[in-house]
Amino acid sequence: MTNDQVEMRRGFLLMPFREDLEPIREIIVAAGRDSGVAIERADDIFRPGVVVEQILEAIDTAAVVVALCTGRNANVFFEMGWAWRIHDPILVAATTDDLPFDIQHLRAVIYGHDDHPNQSIETLHSRLTSAINEALASPKMPRGRRLSEPPRQRTRASVKARLIDKGQHNYAIEINNNGNVDLNEVTLELPEDAVNWHVATDMFTSYPIMVLQAGQFERAAAMVSAGGPISIHATVRGKTPDGEEVTHTDLLTIL
Known part of the structure; x- marks a missing residue:
């Protein structure tokens, strides 16, 4: 670089590939040049690689981003959303109808109103x-940030029971840990009047179930005979590793 040369900063232009918009592109590039910015478009990237990744990288490293919104091109708005993380893109549009509701409040350079000096193509370059x-x-x-570590999941202890009808008067009771923390010493309690309900607790891995891991369940065969209620409230109890007691009552019904 000679002493007479000035290093140009790099800008990036988001726009549809439409022949009728080339005159607008030329004005944008010329305005950038007058401001010391070489404004490029996606087709100015010649190095090998994945095009979308190159576009996003070009947006991130640009000194300024210009978005030509005329025609409401979907790619332009996707790229503009990416740019908005760190830039205030310069919006250019023929009319405000080219700006969706979510961005109509943002400042835009309008060029499609010849009867209005501040919104005509004649003054577009200077503006x-x-x-x-x-x-x-x-x-x-920057409007966003990368997390240095994944967000911590909120602890949620929950357990429930349900009756499974296997057909021909064969039933099973399932105890389900539907929380995200292991439960210890899990038990199932039936009401005193449920004398006709019998649960084969010896079919559990242990009883009380010493550890019921988060997201896991255990089942045991159940028999319901005549001479008692067909609907009962069953209570499941357990403890978190911190010793907090967890209790849930479910309605079990023979249909």
Whole structure:
């Protein structure tokens, strides 16, 4: 670089690949040049690689980002959402109808109203130059952050019982740890009047169930004879590793 040369900063342009928008692109590139910014588009990237990843990298490393919203192109809005993490993209549109509701409150450079000097294509170059200079003078404001470690999952202790009808008067009772913490010393309690309900607790791995891991269940055969209730409230009890008691009561019904 000679002493007479000035190093150009790099900008990135988000826009549809439409021939009718090429004149607008030329104005945007010229305005960038006057502000000391070489504004590139995705097809200006010639190195090998995954195109989408290259576009996102170009957005992240750009000094300024310009988004041509005319036509409401989906790719433009996706890339603009990515850019918004660290940039305030300069929005350019023919009319405000090109701006979806979520971004209509943002400042945009409009060029499609010839009867309005501040929204005509004749003044687009000068207005873009001012917008680019303002963007260059503003520091990047990250709106998100990467977590240094995964968020901690909130502890939720929960256990329940359900009756499984296996057909031909064959039943099973399932005790399910549907929380995210292991439970110890899990028991099943039936009401005193449920004399016709019999649960083969010896079919559990142990009884009380010494450890019922989070997300796991155990089942035991059950028999319900005549001469008593067909609906009962069964209570399951257990303890978390910290000693907190967990209790849940479920309605079990023979259909």
